[in-house]
Amino acid sequence: MSIESAITAISAMLGERVSRSKSDLALHGRSISHFPVSPPDAIAYPETTEEVAAIMRICAQQCCPVIGWGTGTSLEGQAQALSGGISVDFARMNRIIAIRPADMDATVQPGVTREALNEDLRATGLFFPVDPGANASLGGMTATRASGTTSVRYGTMRDNVLGLEVVTARGEIIRTGTRARKSSAGYDLTGLFVGSEGTLGLITEITLRLHGQPERISAAVCAFPSVRVAVNAAIDTIQMGLPVARIELLDEDSVRAVNAYSGSELRAAPHLLLEFHGSEASVTEQARHFGEVAQEHGGAGFDWGIRAEDRTALWAMRHNAYLAILNARPGARAIVTDICVPISALAEAIEATREDLAQSQLQGPILGHVGDGNFHAILLIDEADTEEVARAAAASRRMVERALALGGTCSGEHGIGIGKLGYMQAEHGGAWAMMGAIKQALDPDNILNPGKLVPPRPAGET
Numbered sequence: 001m002s003i004e005s006a007i008t009a010i011s012a013m014l015g016e017r018v019s020r021s022k023s024d025l026a027l028h029g030r031s032i033s034h035f036p037v038s039p040p041d042a043i044a045y046p047e048t049t050e051e052v053a054a055i056m057r058i059c060a061q062q063c064c065p066v067i068g069w070g071t072g073t074s075l076e077g078q079a080q081a082l083s084g085g086i087s088v089d090f091a092r093m094n095r096i097i098a099i100r101p102a103d104m105d106a107t108v109q110p111g112v113t114r115e116a117l118n119e120d121l122r123a124t125g126l127f128f129p130v131d132p133g134a135n136a137s138l139g140g141m142t143a144t145r146a147s148g149t150t151s152v153r154y155g156t157m158r159d160n161v162l163g164l165e166v167v168t169a170r171g172e173i174i175r176t177g178t179r180a181r182k183s184s185a186g187y188d189l190t191g192l193f194v195g196s197e198g199t200l201g202l203i204t205e206i207t208l209r210l211h212g213q214p215e216r217i218s219a220a221v222c223a224f225p226s227v228r229v230a231v232n233a234a235i236d237t238i239q240m241g242l243p244v245a246r247i248e249l250l251d252e253d254s255v256r257a258v259n260a261y262s263g264s265e266l267r268a269a270p271h272l273l274l275e276f277h278g279s280e281a282s283v284t285e286q287a288r289h290f291g292e293v294a295q296e297h298g299g300a301g302f303d304w305g306i307r308a309e310d311r312t313a314l315w316a317m318r319h320n321a322y323l324a325i326l327n328a329r330p331g332a333r334a335i336v337t338d339i340c341v342p343i344s345a346l347a348e349a350i351e352a353t354r355e356d357l358a359q360s361q362l363q364g365p366i367l368g369h370v371g372d373g374n375f376h377a378i379l380l381i382d383e384a385d386t387e388e389v390a391r392a393a394a395a396s397r398r399m400v401e402r403a404l405a406l407g408g409t410c411s412g413e414h415g416i417g418i419g420k421l422g423y424m425q426a427e428h429g430g431a432w433a434m435m436g437a438i439k440q441a442l443d444p445d446n447i448l449n450p451g452k453l454v455p456p457r458p459a460g461e462t
């Protein structure tokens with residue numbers, strides 16, 4: 001039994017849709033974040049669920065590791081082949097299978113991107129709201145339980161996946177969930193696979209909940225005298241029940257970076273960026289109410305509008321913030337942190353993080369989805385400077401410890417992969433061992449994305 005035997009058998013089935021070129025292997029071994037390249041031994045490009053099942057049966061026979069691949073935008077090393085093996089790239093499984101406007105749902109293959117789905121939905125009056133920033137594949141978004149800027153109103157992938165088709169470690173094709181909006185029939189297997197990061201099965205179909213396109217959308221931006229004041233304004237906005245669709249924070253360093261990168265002209269101060277969805281009257285009223293909250297907190301330069309081009313520019317600037325921050329220190333790599341705390345503890349967590357980074361002499365602009373207590377610090381490092389790397393890793397660890405002490409989590413949306421594996425015991429205690437037991441039951445040979453998410457054991461070990 002061997003990886004080479006598996007590659008030979010899969011190549012006989014898929015032909016030229018198996019690649020071993022150096023460039024493909026390097027691409028499928030990279031991470032957007034700071035992790036070293038860990039390439040697979042080969043990449044397979046299936047086109048059907050049956051082909052995925054056949055790949056899994058071959059790999060099960062040969063105890064060959066299998067790693068799912070969407071668009072490669074994960075931030076915690078989820079798609080890297082730590083033990084080698086086969087990377088299953090879903091780029092060719094990119095069909096929108098069905099859109100059912102009357103039921104407000106759609107079924108797609110995992111390679112469909114969120115932007116492609118929304119383009120197809122435009123004429124139906126519906127849209128899919130989960131927006132992690134990158135044009136990620138919906139399969140990857142499901143596997144990592146993605147969220148993003150709109151989750152404060154529309155929820156995360158957990159809330160918007162109705163059912164799945166999954167290929168198991170043994171190559172069996174199963175379906176979880178239904179198109180019904182609720183069920184009390186047995187275990188929630190859909191919820192189990194959403195966020196499992198490819199460790200329990202390969203997702204080959206997703207049925208998604210859709211939402212009505214709002215009649216009117218308005219966006220607002222406002223500067224504040226400090227990060228704490230901006231966060232307190234966001235907390236008050238949420239606690240008063242204002243139905244914001246997005247509420248994002250950029251600290252002063254992030255604002256400087258996006259100004260330089262995008263040519264925007266925000267004043268050099270912490271900002272909140274917001275979006276309101278509803279009727280023409282309601283979005284006007286919502287913007288007015290937020291303006292009052294901002295004024296009470298010393299906000300300045302409050303501006304809002306409904307022109308589509310202005311909104312597009314605003315959110316393009318926000319979505320490009322990561323690239324803008326990297327550009328602020330050419331040649332740097334990033335340790336991308338991601339914690340989430342109860343919203344009442346958000347100001348405390350951010351202020352403590354800022355003080356820690358200053359004392360550690362680290363460049364770490366802060367931004368985040370403050371409407372749901374989630375924020376990031378982009379720690380810019382010179383990988384050749386081992387002392388700086390150590391300081392950044394220690395600061396990242398303290399961020400997680402702070403979040404857990406405040407009743408939060410080590411990851412609000414980026415997931416675990418390998419980057420956050422060391423914090424799972426502290427967050428979950430005995431429940432982490434239970435996750436490992438579930439993994440062992442569904443993947444006894446440990447061939448599905450080994451080394452990620454659950455307590456480690458070598459690939460192929462039962």
